[in-house]
Amino acid sequence: MVNKKLWAILPIAALAFGCQSNKSSDQKQADRTVFLDVSGMDTTVHPGDNFFMYANGQWLKKTVIPPSESGWGSFYTLNDENLQKLHGILDKAAQSNSKRGTDQQKVGDFYSSGMDTLTIEKLGISPIQAQLKKIDDLKSIEELIAYSADGFKEGEGDLFSFYIAADERMSNKNAATFVQGGLNLPESSYYLDQDEKAKKIREAYTNYLSKLFTLAGQQATAKADAESVLKIETAIAKSHLNPVELRDPIKNYNKVAVAAFQKETPNLNWNDILGRLAIKTDTLLVQQPKFYVALNNLLKSEPLPVWKLKLKADLLNSSATALTKDFRNAQFELYGKTLQGQKEQKERWKLMVSTVDDNLGEVLGKLFTEEYFKPEAKKRMLELVNNLEISYRDRIEKLDWMTPETKKKAIEKLQAFTKKIGYPDKWKDYSDVEINKDTYYANLQAASRHAYKEMIEKMGKPVDKTEWLMTTPTVNAYYNPPYNEIVFPAGILQFPFFDANADDAINYGAIGAVIGHEMTHGFDDQGRQYDKEGNLKDWWTPEDATKFTTKANQVASLYDGFTLLDKQHVNGKLTLGENLADIGGLNIAFDAFKKTKQGQDATKIDGFTPDQRFFLSFAQVWRIKNSDERMSMRLKVDPHSPEEFRVNGPVYNMEAFYQAFQVPKTAKMYVAPEKRVAVW
Structure with a gap:
């Protein structure tokens, strides 16, 4: 069964490896006072020659991808922390002997059944x-x-x-x-x-x-x-x-x-x-x-x-x-080793935590939210979203290539965005799902029956636009055109993407760029074809549509020229929507940052100006190291560009970046102002 397609999501990190305990992770969050990894930078590289390497070069040189992973970096480490938290919840639930039918019983017994590999082996x-x-x-x-x-x-x-x-x-x-x-x-x-x-x-x-x-x-x-x-x-x-x-x-x-x-x-x-x-x-x-x-x-x-x-x-x-293990090993040889470059299988508990999240997502998500997501984080996040919306409106109004008629409708669509932050306002009902401690395969079937019934019951009913298409602990975000919504699960609203104790430069460069990214998906080459109600309906004047296409084609051509591995090219058309969102999102986030007190100041922290911290925060969020096998697959199927180009593509087309780092015209990646690409 195919779940509803999510449009324009950030790349989902694979399950991670080698994490800290819940206690140490929480303490680390509470005590964090330094938000840039200066030791991970390579200051022998000039910012104008390769900003991604300047911001992350030492980290890339020193980082070894864990053998159970196909990549490593920001998404992976945060996902790892969330797995540890969910693991604690599931371990506690599995040992609680909770009353049958409760949330704790269902998630605990589902997890236990998957961990019971002895029974799985006996069943063959x-x-x-x-x-x-x-x-x-x-x-x-x-x-x-x-x-x-x-x-x-x-x-x-x-x-x-x-x-x-x-x-x-x-x-x-x-x-x-x-x-x-x-x-x-x-x-x-x-x-x-x-x-x-x-x-x-x-x-x-x-x-x-x-x-x-x-x-x-x-x-x-x-x-x-x-x-x-x-x-x-x-x-x-x-x-x-x-x-x-x-x-x-x-x-x-x-x-x-x-x-x-x-x-x-x-x-x-x-x-x-x-x-x-x-x-x-x-x-x-x-x-x-x-x-x-x-x-x-x-x-x-x-x-x-x-x-x-x-x-x-x-x-x-x-x-x-x-x-059985023989089946699992056979599948890992193809999908893990050959296609993704993993050397070892993930620990069983990590796979089972993810399986529970996949099958009883809102049951587990509710428990996760109650324990780990603070109301003040949601409040702060909503402030950021609203600030970026104001900046986006300002940018639309100032566009020199769009007519007033289309600008008006674009602003109406922007203001019609539904903003979902943290977790759903109402949780789904799983009362019909029977879960037992020693029947793993049957538990998977029970969850599938529930999901199918839930889906089929939608026929003949109005669309419930309060529904979430990702689970709460997910380290990701998305824009969904038919709902005209931007969604930020609690899972991503943590460092390095967001920290309530961080200065504005850090938060606007990280989660601010993510917010701007999702907003821009409403106006990328796909999203722009949907109106403010979420209908696939042309609301552009022919003149503006032609200008947009010309500008978008310039972005596609730019990314077509980027290569990795054995000179494999990025597919500019496949990645166009994400590249437009990256470029637009960073510009919008920077404009919003400049309206803050810190954005109008010049006081250095860790030796960097506020503007420099903004761009470094953005670049360090995208520090991910991929196996060659995974990168080869991504270049074929992933609508997201490799991380190096998700950083360098946007910054070298922003005048603010050149000013922040005083990039000379002689820099290797300098782009003359008249050749810089931008749509929003």
Whole structure:
């Protein structure tokens, strides 16, 4: 089952490694008086030659990525602290013998069931044996489609992907939205590219599938079965839109009548499928129709036994983390080592903390908030958000390329932002979720049934725009166009992003830039196509739209020129929205900072002026070191630029940065004023 897509999120840090205890972490927060890591800077590098390295060079040289991680840095370390806090909550809940049905009992027993690896080993493959037999017993393509549709209620659906959320042209109405699916590698190029790296990954993938089939008792045919699955997924991949194409909201909005779609895809009985999914509607949103047309054809052109192998592979892959050590090790070899560059698996408790957060998110989030999120943090954060909104309005009013007509509507949209900070005003009800201490796989199914029921009940009801699309402890933030909202979970509202004791330069350079980033997503190349109500509707004059596109193309071209590793280029079109948000967000944050008392002062702290501290805070928030494997994957699929360019791209296009560090025209990365790119 596909959850509602989050637009324009900051990169989610992987689970982290090697943290302090809750007590020492809390003490560290309370006692912190120094907010810049001066020792991590490399002052042999001039700020005008490579500001990212100037701010972080020594840290990068000395930092070793922990063996269980694919990267390390700010997001990871904060996520690590949050994991420790959640671990404390779950340990306490697991040992509390709480009354059945309480929040503590559910999260505690869920966690305990995942930590009980002895029982998991004893059960072996038995948790999915019934499903495997059902697949073996399928006698026709029609039965196979029915089985795939029925499975969504248990979190085990297949063949296609869908979710129920706001109709992007009628944002107050929920709609069933079907999207492309069917691939187990990150995206279609992994199947279709013919370079050596892609071939090696495909070889690793078939080895992984072969191992899964062997563990499932198909030793004799495992290798051939794996090749068959790769072949059919390669055929599916040819129908997929690539990551750049997926960023076009107009191209990916296709409302169709069920009856008309049935004619396009006659081998898919949509009335039966929708009935099994418990969806009552006569229209669908099909984001990528090409995929469904291809699926329709492949269901008839490919033999039933091959499709059954595909369903088995998907089931084994999706269940691997909940099965025995052999399954978990096999999955780690592909997704951890080969694709991400991890050398070791994460500690079990960290995986289980994240699993509880994924499945009982608002139960755990409520407990996290009660213990760790202070009301004064929410109040201070709201002040920052409001200050940046004022600065954003000022910048819009002063734009020399936009007409008054479009400016008026842009300001109306800005002022219509819903601001969500910390945690939801109302928590979701999980009373229907039965959790037991010794049934890990069954607990996952119970959570999936709840999530599916919650989603399906949205059909026919108005959109609940109070809903959160991230859990409270998440180290992240997002803008969601159909809700026209900016959201900052409690998890990110901690150092190095935010500290109530820090001076304004630190907070505005860190969380201020994050706030400005999310606000700017409302006006990036995607977000600008939605009006103040969250509807996909053009509110720009043709003249202003053309000027915006010209300026945005300049940003894309700039980032196209950045390279990493073996001269692999950043994809300027894929990363355009995030780059626009980074550039706009930093400018807005700086303008807001300059309205503060410190922003109008020149008193140095730690040897740096307020303006210098602002830019250094921004740069040190983005100090992340990635494995080569992870970076290679990110350059293909991640809409966020590598961190070095998330820092250098914005600062070298800001006059305030040049003034703050007195950057001469002879500096390596100096950009003449007339060549600097900016939209907002």
